[in-house]
Amino acid sequence: MSVPKTQKAQVCTSLRVDPIYRTDFPVPEPKPHELLVHVLFSGVCHSDVSIVTGDIPMADYIPLPVILGHEGAGIVAKIGENVKGFKEGDRVGIMMTLESCFECESCKSANEHYCDKLKLAAIHSHGTFQEYAVVSAAHAHKLPDGIDLAKAAPLHCAGVTVYRALKQSGVRAGEIIAISGAAGGLGSFAIQFAKAMGMQVLAIDVGTIKEEHCKKLGADYFVDACNSELVKHVTEITKGGPHGMINVATATKPIEDAMLYVRKRGTIVAVGLPKNPNFTANSYVLVQRAITLKGSFIGNRKDMDEVIEFFARGLIDVPIEVHGLSELPKLLKKLQKNEVQGRLVVDTSK
Numbered sequence: 001m002s003v004p005k006t007q008k009a010q011v012c013t014s015l016r017v018d019p020i021y022r023t024d025f026p027v028p029e030p031k032p033h034e035l036l037v038h039v040l041f042s043g044v045c046h047s048d049v050s051i052v053t054g055d056i057p058m059a060d061y062i063p064l065p066v067i068l069g070h071e072g073a074g075i076v077a078k079i080g081e082n083v084k085g086f087k088e089g090d091r092v093g094i095m096m097t098l099e100s101c102f103e104c105e106s107c108k109s110a111n112e113h114y115c116d117k118l119k120l121a122a123i124h125s126h127g128t129f130q131e132y133a134v135v136s137a138a139h140a141h142k143l144p145d146g147i148d149l150a151k152a153a154p155l156h157c158a159g160v161t162v163y164r165a166l167k168q169s170g171v172r173a174g175e176i177i178a179i180s181g182a183a184g185g186l187g188s189f190a191i192q193f194a195k196a197m198g199m200q201v202l203a204i205d206v207g208t209i210k211e212e213h214c215k216k217l218g219a220d221y222f223v224d225a226c227n228s229e230l231v232k233h234v235t236e237i238t239k240g241g242p243h244g245m246i247n248v249a250t251a252t253k254p255i256e257d258a259m260l261y262v263r264k265r266g267t268i269v270a271v272g273l274p275k276n277p278n279f280t281a282n283s284y285v286l287v288q289r290a291i292t293l294k295g296s297f298i299g300n301r302k303d304m305d306e307v308i309e310f311f312a313r314g315l316i317d318v319p320i321e322v323h324g325l326s327e328l329p330k331l332l333k334k335l336q337k338n339e340v341q342g343r344l345v346v347d348t349s350k
């Protein structure tokens with residue numbers, strides 16, 4: 001496969017300003033353990049917005065310039081000399097995890113996404129808003145023939161993150177999971193994965209357009225987040241509260257609400273990363289209702305494989321909007337205003 005010397009890329013040279021679209025950015029060379037992937041499509045995640053706007057604590061530590069994007073799908077263009085098991089032309093996906101040590105305690109317990117030496121796309125290395133990206137072969141995921149790469153791209157952050165969080169909720173088939181921020185990118189995937197896993201879904205978001213979107217994706221119930229009697233309403237609909245809740249909204253009030261409405265012995269999983277991350281918890285409520293509060297971040301490689309299997313079986317079909325890579329700044333603004341249902345995806349060739 002012939003690989004050009006330069007490529008199209010969206011490059012962040014400083015925070016709090018739009019990334020710069022370049023058509024002459026150097027194509028990286030894979031190290032011995034890496035693959036060079038011709039990224040065809042990349043999903044646009046709310047974390048990309050949070051980094052550009054400097055709204056997450058780690059944003060100020062990111063070495064600049066940096067290329068954001070952490071959910072890519074494409075084909076292997078070049079193979080590092082020590083890599084086995086891949087050939088040029090293989091279809092692969094790229095997650096936020098680009099590299100882990102496989103030696104630390106987390107890695108040894110299949111929690112490589114919490115590795116002490118974790119290398120993340122867009123934080124420690126260039127991400128997928130470029131035509132050619134490098135990833136360690138151990139963290140590249142083979143994608144089956146015939147699947148739509150544009151639709152597969154967002155599975156690599158949105159999909160795997162919510163799939164893992166749903167597992168962490170401990171909610172079983174037949175039980176009810178509440179999803180706060182249900183109409184956004186992560187929420188849309190969460191509705192469909194939860195349904196595919198046999199759960200009943202109570203979607204929480206704002207407004208009738210989002211209600212319609214959630215119901216179209218399979219949500220059984222919808223409650224408007226602006227409802228002043230949200231806790232009462234959720235408790236009534238679910239006859240005693242949902243068995244678990246995942247918060248993919250970039251706000252903490254949903255976590256505080258969930259401590260009041262989740263069923264006794266229910267689990268609340270924090271996933272969204274809000275600008276103001278602090279919230280209040282009442283010890284009495286936690287103790288007397290035996291509530292579990294936990295956090296969850298992306299997923300491991302096995303979770304990713306399972307996500308691809310759900311998708312390949314036709315169980316996940318979240319609507320996407322495909323735009324050119326050159327339009328990225330406009331797309332980030334749209335996401336920032338919460339104007340997106342489903343997922344935005346960029347085509348790196350345009």
Ligand SMILES: [Zn+2]
Nearest residue numbers: 045047157158
């Ligand atoms: Zn993401």
Ligand SMILES: [Zn+2]
Nearest residue numbers: 101104107115
């Ligand atoms: Zn490690």
